[in-house]
Every structure is written in C-alpha cells, then in structure tokens.
Amino acid sequence: MDITQLLSVEHKVILRQVHYLEKLMKVTRSEKTVCCLREMTMLIADTVQRHSSLEDKFLFPEIGRYFNEEKNFIAMMEFEHGEILGIMPVLENADDPKLVRKEIENFIKSLRSHFLKEETSYFPYAKKKLGVNRLRVLGNKAIKI
Ligand SMILES: [Fe+2]
Ligand SMILES: [Fe+2]
Secondary structure: OOHHHHHHHHHHHHHHHHHHHHHHHHHOOOHHHHHHHHHHHHHHHHHHHHHHHHHHHHHHHHHHHHOHHHHHHHHHHHHHHHHHHOHHHHHHHOOOHHHHHHHHHHHHHHHHHHHHHHHHHHHHHHHHHHOHHHHHHHHHHHOOO
C-alpha cells in the first residue's frame, strides 16, 4: 500500500474520532465531563502520535534525502507535530475546565490545518517526486510497525 494512502486513511479515522469529541464538547458544558473530554482527547492524541511517527520515520527523511530544497517544509511539518502533541503534557496537568476546553479546541484546529496541508500539498508532492512504487515500498514498511 502506498504510504500516502495509508496516512490519508489514518487522517480519516482520526478526524472521525475528532467528530465525536466535538459532539461531546457541544452537548455537555458540565464541569463533571472535563475528565471524559480529557481522556478522549488523550486517546486521540495517542493515535496522532503513532501516526506522526510513521511520517517522521518513513516519509520525511525520504523526501529530505532526495530533495534538499524541501528541508524547510519538512522542518515545518515536524514542528507542527510537536505543537499538536504538546497538548498531552498540558492536559495531564490541567484541572481548570475552561483551560481544558481551550486546549482541546486548539488541538482540533491545529490538527485539521496540519492534515489539510499534508493532503493538499505534501502527499501529492511526495507522489510526484518519489513515484508510486517507492511510496508502496515505504507503505509496506510502515504497516509492519
Ligand atoms: Fe503529520
Ligand atoms: Fe498526517
């Protein structure tokens, strides 16, 4: 399987989880649900962490190795991974319901923007430059992890 296809499917899975998280955010304003929102977000963030590590390990170095001019873009994507996953230590220690909600809203916003960038610009670029066969080799390595 082409690694960009695999990663795009994972985006869909993660965004479906985010959809339920947003639903829960809307239907409940009670302070008692904060721990539930936090737990749900931590589970999603855990999936995002695994997903990002596949990109960091298989796709970004491959692009960087072949195309020196792409190093800035890769650095930006890696920076965004750090920014998105930065919510994990914050949520672990946050008890203030308003802060928890604010952090979750930022997490969702950053995640959507990051996925969109990858799907509309980065993945098509990788496909064009590396070719489907190379992306399949990388995909086969990634699914074994
Ligand atoms: Fe990413
Ligand atoms: Fe991604």
